Every structure is written in structure tokens, then in C-alpha cells.
Amino acid sequence: QSADRGAFRGRTAFIFAAIGSAVGLGNIWRFPAVAYDNGGGAFILPYLVALLTAGIPLLFLDYAIGHRWRGSAPAAWRRFRRWTEFIGWWQVLIALIIALYYALILAWATNYTIFSLDQRWDSHPDGAAGFFGEYTQALGGADVAVSFDYVPAVLISMLAVWITVIVVMALGVQKGIAASSVVFIPLLVVMFIILVVRSLFLPGAIDGLDAFFRPNWAALADPGVWIAAYGQIFFSLSVAFGIMLTYSSYLKKKTDLTGSGLVVGFANSSFEILCGIGVFSALGFMAQAQGVAIDEVVVAGVGLAFIAFPTIISEAPAGALIGVLFFGSLVLAGFTSLISIVEVVIAAVQDKFGLARVSSTLLVCVPIAVVSTVLFSTTMGLPLLDVMDKWANEYGIVAAALVSSLIVAFVVRGMPTLRDHLNFRGTFHIGRWWYACVAIIAPLVLGVSLIISTVSLLSADGTYEGYPGWFVLVFGWLMAIGLVVVAVILSLIPWPAGSNLYKAD
Ligand code: PHE
């Protein structure tokens, strides 16, 4: 009996889906500020080194495991070695947590695409910042409480996001995931290029670019800058999430994996640099319009997207156009990432129980959609997102990447098999340098950054961004540790006879 897991029609479909996953909010709202804060133009050097010595090598590792062992994260890791199955479930659980709050950002961006048309934040006495506070009704700092006070505007767009996700996922790997990426990614690139061109012609744009690209070579002597470069690359390529592993399991057996990986890695970084140009042109304009130094307007994340950009949109000529292009880009980039995260969970459940596509989609997505909507459409949505993102996306995932690369390289000593698999059809041949990157460079950098972030998170009195200790403990530490415990438990549960583990592919 053979498993009906779905498949990509070919390499192009796979590459688009993989780029869709990699290109996300990290490119648009994280990279520009990270590069600026870590040497500006000089950041390109550590950034490229990190891409070549850790990002792409770990991407190859993900591909090799998923493609060689042909399964969702738990199935592939289990086939690799029976006892490594827990890594797969750990990845599934991290993906599940990220899916819960990633949808919230998409929901906001969807609303803000519409708000851009009339720039309704203009009428708020405290401008865009005040409007965002009112729109999210977010509880701040010490006021945080477990609350089920719903924010109607957010609730409605959360439902819209989840219904769209469910429809796309039910259509399957090729007709849902690949087809939407093949349409959305080119559309995103076109929209973003128009945005960049428009922003370049704003007064002050050149000063923004000058600030962004001006190299601070002295920064290269700071180890923190190198850690930041590796951090950005790990985050941006979504390695070790089980995503690339899952996607590569849908590829035909005879596929050029390494060549595809290079395309994905360089495409993601190219788009990242384009985002830096667009964002800093706009910030340069904002600084000039407000008569302040660029330094004072540089922000990342939620603050950049939902406070700085609305301000820019209001001040710029043809601001509505900028708004629709910017928030539309966020929606497209975020959507193709969200579906890749959800697929990790769907694929695992599908393999475990040997289900059909639509059943596994509904079994996974309906509960996730309900929990996500119930928890995050409330006044605690933003604080929850802040804390969970820190512990799952920036902390848990670093630990998972470290553990998996160490296990593959030193405990199982699986590198030779995986290398041969990659070289079998790969147009880009790998050898010793790949070993060095996966077994030494990546674990070293991951280990150091894990220690640094543990120390800094613990030394902040147990609080984080002003949120009280109990909140950080429950939704940060206990959540992150709980995932590992639950992953180990899940890996001990036998696979039913009808599961895909026992079916030919
Ligand atoms: N890597 C994506 C980015 O750069 C986002 C992402 C995060 C995708 C987590 C999948 C999982 O934004």
C-alpha cells in the first residue's frame, strides 16, 4: 500500500514554495533594522559569511533529511533513527505555537491595507501610535492579564485569515501551497519594487539610504555583530523549523537539492536587501519630514509596520498607494510563511494517522484556528505575541537547531549518508566544508547565542519588555520547556498500523 502524501509537480513549484516560506516578515521588518544597527554597509560581510557557512549548509541538512527519509518531521526523524523522533515533534510543536500568533500579524496587516485608503489614524489625537493602541486595545506592561475581551475588528480579520488558510491547505501541496506561492511571490516582488521606486523619489530618501549603506567597518570587530548576522540568517531562512524538511519530502526522488537550496538562499537574501532599500528610503523621508536624525526613526517589527509606516503614509504624497503596497506586501509575504508553518503540523498528523489531505487539514487547522482566534483576538493578543515570539521563534528554535545539528553530526554520525544523498543528484557538490559548517561553525554560533540570550533573559528580573514575571514564566519559559516535554511524550506513542510510516512512497 502506498501513502498518499501529496507532491510538488516539479522543482520550480518546490522552489517557489520554499521561497514563499523564507520570505516573510523577517525580511521586511527585521532585516533593515538589524543591518543598520550592526555596521550598516559593513554588515554585508558577516551577513554573507553567515549565509554561506550556516544558512545554506543547514538548509541542505533540512532538505537531505526530509528528502532522504521522505516524511513529515516526526516520520523523517524517526526513520533516520528511532530515538530522534522527538526532534520532529519538537519542530511540530514550535510550528504550532508560531502559527497561533503569526495569524494575528496577518490579520492586522489585512486591516491596515484597508485603513491605508483613508488613513484613519490621522484623526487620532496621538497619531499612528495612539491609533494602533486603540485598534488593538492591547494591555501593556504591568497591566497584562489573562483576558477574553475581544477586539471586533481584529476578530473579523483573524477569521478571514484562517478561512483562507484552511481553503488553501485543503487544496493540497501542489494546488494549494505551490500554486499560491507561484502567484503570490511574483506579485509580492512586483508590488515591492513599485514601493521601492516610489520611496526612492521621496524627499530625504537618499539620506535614508546613505545611513543604511554607510559602512561602519569597526563594527566587524564586535562579536555581537557576527552573532546578529547568524541570527538573522537562521531566522530568515527558516532552517530547523521542520518546514524545509517537510517541503523536500514532497519532491520527486531524483531532484537537484543543492542547486535548489542555493536558489532559495540567494533569492531570500536578495529580497532582504531590497527590503532594506525600501524601508530606509521611507525612513529617510520620515526623518526629514519630522526634522529629526535617521537614528531616531529606525525601528523594527510591530513598531515599524504599524506605527512608523502609517506615519509615513500620512505624510507622503500618494500615501494611500504606499500603504496598500506596503501592507499588501506584508500580507503576501506573511501568508506564504504561515501556510509553510501550518504544513509542518498537517503533514505530521497526516503521516501519523495515514489520513487523506482534507481530513488532516481540517483536523489540524480547525483547532489551531479556534485557539488562535480565541486567544489572540483579545486585548492580550499583542503581549502574548511578544512573549511567545521571543521564546518560540528566537529561543526554542535556536535550541532545536543546535540539538539537531549536534545529534546528526556527533551522536548518530549521519553526515556521510546525507552528503551522499545530496550529491547523488545535486548540481552543487558538497564535501568537507559542509561537514565543517554543520558540525562546527553552526553549533558553535548557535551555542554561543543560546547562552547569551539565556543570560540576558534571566538577568532581566524575570520580566521582559515590561511584562510581569508570571506572564513571562507561563507563556515564555514554561511554554518553551513544555514543548520539549510534550515532544518526548509524543515520540513514545506507537504509530498505528494505518500510518504512513508503514506505507511505501
Ligand atoms: N523566515 C521567515 C521570515 O524571514 C518567517 C518565518 C518564521 C517562516 C518562522 C516560517 C517560520 O520572515
Ligand code: NA
Ligand atoms: Na526570510
